[in-house]
Amino acid sequence: MEFKVPTMAELMAMGEEPEILFWVGCAGSYDERAQKITRDICKILHHVGIKYAVLGTEESCTGDPAKRAGNEFLFQMQAMTNIEVLNGYNIKKIVTGCPHCFNTIKNEYPGLGGTYEVIHHSQLIQDLINEGKLKAEGGESFKGKKITFHDPCYLGRGNNVYEAPRKALEVLDAQLVEMKRCKSNGLCCGAGGAQMFKEPERGDKDINIERIEEALATQPQVIAAGCPFCMTMLSDGVKLKDKEQEIKVLDIAEITARANGL
Amino acid sequence: MASQIIFIILCLAGIALFSLNARKVIRNIKLGKPESRNDQPAKRWLTMLKVAFGQTKMAARPIPFLLHLVVYLGFVIINIEVLEIMIDGIFGTHRVFAGLGGLYNFLIGSFELLALGVWLGCAIFLIRRNVLKLKRFSGVEMKSWPKSDANYILITEILLMTAFLLMNAADAKLQALGQAHYINAGAFPVSAWLQGLLPADAGSLVMIERICWWFHIVGIFAFLNYLPYSKHFHILFAFPNTYFSNLEPKGEFTNMASVTNEVKAMLDPAFVPLEAAPGKFGAKDINDLSWINLMNAYTCTECGRCTSVCPANITGKLLSPRKIMMDTRDRMEEVGKNVDKHGIDHQDGKALLDDYITREEIWACTSCNACTEACPINIDPLAIIVELRRFAIMEESNAPSSINAMLGNVENNGAPWKYAPADRFNWVEGS
The missing domain is CATH 3.40.50.1860 (Rossmann fold)
Incomplete structure (x- = not known):
């Protein structure tokens, strides 16, 4: 660094x-x-x-x-x-x-x-945006880009934080699109409850595939995440759907850093 | 006079039987471990008012919300009429509140409109379940009894409302005929349309009116006594259940005090715990769960909102949060029956875990809280899943091998993966 x-x-x-x-x-x-x-x-x-x-x-x-x-x-x-x-x-x-x-x-x-x-x-x-200490300037422009945010369960439902990550995206002047299941109805990425560290139980489908299909339906250029485990699940999903070239999965912090040229 | 005596005996029997069954239900709930949720009473009352009385969480699905609202309001408000029926039944009067005049007419008229609403609401509910076959009402746990239970409730409510309206129709006709006893009272905006279906002679009309009157009141007592056997218990339990809701952030799991004592003693040999260690960590059977978990089970009306949003269930896994609640109730009833027959210490060699809820189910949970968010009356299936996991891990060391590997890594390396603690700050080397 x-x-x-x-x-x-x-x-x-x-x-x-x-x-x-x-x-x-x-x-x-x-x-x-x-x-x-x-x-x-x-x-x-x-x-x-x-x-x-x-x-x-x-x-x-x-x-x-x-x-x-x-x-x-x-x-x-x-x-x-x-x-x-x-x-x-x-x-x-x-x-x-x-x-x-x-x-x-x-x-x-x-x-x-x-x-x-x-x-x-x-x-x-x-907080930094509200205090005027952080803007979205001097870096990559996200203007008009379609971004969808995936709510992490332990941030959203777990602690009722829904607006903070969206605020970080709004400041980009991007086009924020919501998935069908968002905020308090958000669908888990499949990693919570220690699932990250084990194989899923038998079923029809993996949870991250269900979620990524929903994300893809919004036709985003960026899928925004706020959790490293969601990041793994969503990135794997995008890879499996062979969409790596068109769609980036980025954390709120990465988007903010890029927008500010950090 | 004879009918008054029969009426009084019937009422007393109905109430006695219900209190007997209700006592058993409360005894069953008390099979669970104590848990104190008496903090923040103001917030608890408010939660109950909003969630149970105001049905705020139902609004997430507008169509069932409106239908349910009509049935709920109808059920509660029409029951004011029961007060009059009770007084009439005991004292042999007829429409004793008729003296209220305009207000009485307004009340009866409103009851009729609500009765029509309830009738239509229940009919649509039946269609949703049996004709449209909504996915939410199917699933492995929704076979046989649970399926019939729902239909019985809806059909009973339709019959009760039909009886109420037919009674009014016959009454109005008798009033028009100038029959003594049938004083002119009430407004009949709905049942007026049914009058044409009824015979013209006073004798038959009196018989129809009396049959419907008795059917209505007997039906209500029968329904009351059906509740302890039915998912419909939610009409009573919704209130205490929401009062005793978890008010902490959903992400927070309880810290087990018994474990705190042991960990403190491990870290500091001088520490002396205040209370003795419990017999068991986590839950294998219903006795190991808290009374709130068990009350949750009686409160569940099997609507399936939890299961329909469960990521595991959506993707075809065995886990269904609704089944967790239904299994808990079924097992509790079984243990309750054992207690009745063989005494409190009887062991039947069965348990909630494995005989009802399988390991495959508890390990499929992502603890995402979608189920607790979706429940219209704040039932918490996740709390039960966590207790079962705690038992599997802490009492049996029986977990999927990859979970054991993860736990071993946390213990040895301070991370769920097999990396050296000394490498923890290596990320700073990148760019």
Whole structure:
């Protein structure tokens, strides 16, 4: 990267505290496609000049997939270890690159001693747009392009965040088209509830194919996502439908970074 | 006089039988574990008013919403008439509220219009189920009893409304004939059209009027006593069920306090838990679920909105959230019968998991909350699925092998994939 991404350990060594902690998440850390989104979130944070930091190698899984699979022990072990790290650094505000991390830290950590202000990166982008710190200029133009947004379950239904990602798209002056099942009726990509890590049960069809067919029906140029797991499922769907050339699957953060030439 | 005595005995018997059955239902619900949801009473009342009374979540599907609204309003409002029937039945009076004059006419006239609405609504519902065969009303769990149950309810309501209208038609004719006892009262905008179907002589008219009157009231008591055996219980349970709704964000799963104690003790040997560890983690049978899960099961009216939006079900998987609720109720009834016959400690060697709900079903769930969002009365099938998963994982270590691999990775590497924790920050090297 062209700039240095500060870690909490480094800031602490300098006796400083960040305004916000960027919680990267496992997919954002290890998955090649999601790593790009992670870097774009950093570029946005850097661009607007917010004082931020990441945990780097001190970060660990929030425990979300363990909890959804039913392993409460493992979840709470992960949660308490993470809370110890977060509280040790006196963290107040967290932005996550993943709706699953967002939901877990925001809703399930407080009961275990970890209370923070937690936002998803689409909400950060919305706030920055509202504050006038972020526009859509100086980069790729999305003007008039057909974009459809796929609501991640744990952002939408799970936490009632429907407008923030749409706000990030509206500012592009693009043509926002909704799928038949959107917002509170949005159809899952098929990855939630620890499905990401297993083969689907027998059935007629894979869930991501059902979803991608619905997305394709809107004839989009871009399918926008807000979750690294949705990203995997939707990208696979587009590939299987042989539409990779015409349709891009991009995260809200990537679109924002591109529109601003970051 | 004899008819008054018969009437009173009938009412008492109807109410006694219902309270007996209702007590059993409440006993069955109490087979579940305690769970406190008494916080935020103001918000709870508001949720009940909006969701159960105001039916706000029904509006997502406009056609059934309107039809259901008519039947619901008709059912509730026409039951005001039951008050008059009760007084007339006990004291041998006739149309005791007739003294209300214009207001009485307005009420009876409105009841008739609503009765017509209910009649048509139920007829259309029957057509939707049996002629149009809407997909939502089919599925593996909708065979035999559940299918007949729905039809019985609709046919009964049509018969009750028919009796009500025929009774009024006969009454109006008798009023016109100047029969003593049949005082001039009421307005009959709908039943006026039925008068032509009825005989002209007073004797037959009195008989028709009495038969319909008795049919109406006996029907209502029969219906009341049918509820505990039927999906139609939702007309009562919708209210407590929405009051005790989950008010937290849907994405949030409960943190198990029993596990917190053990984890704290593991991380800090000096920690002494306040309460003893429970017998079991998660749920294998209905006794391991909370009373709210069990009340949810009695509340379910099997409309199938949950299943019709379930991504697993849509793509042909076995999982159907409606079936989760129906299985829970069926198993609860079975355990309840065992308790009645053999006492509270009886084990029949069966359980909710495996004998009713299969592993294939619980592992097909994406926990997307589409089902809980779709339910018009805030039933939560996901909560039951999660409890069953918790049992499978924490008590049996019995999960699909890929799930076990994922859990092993989280435990050892702090990530669901097999990557080294030391590589976690490598993304910063890219561009």
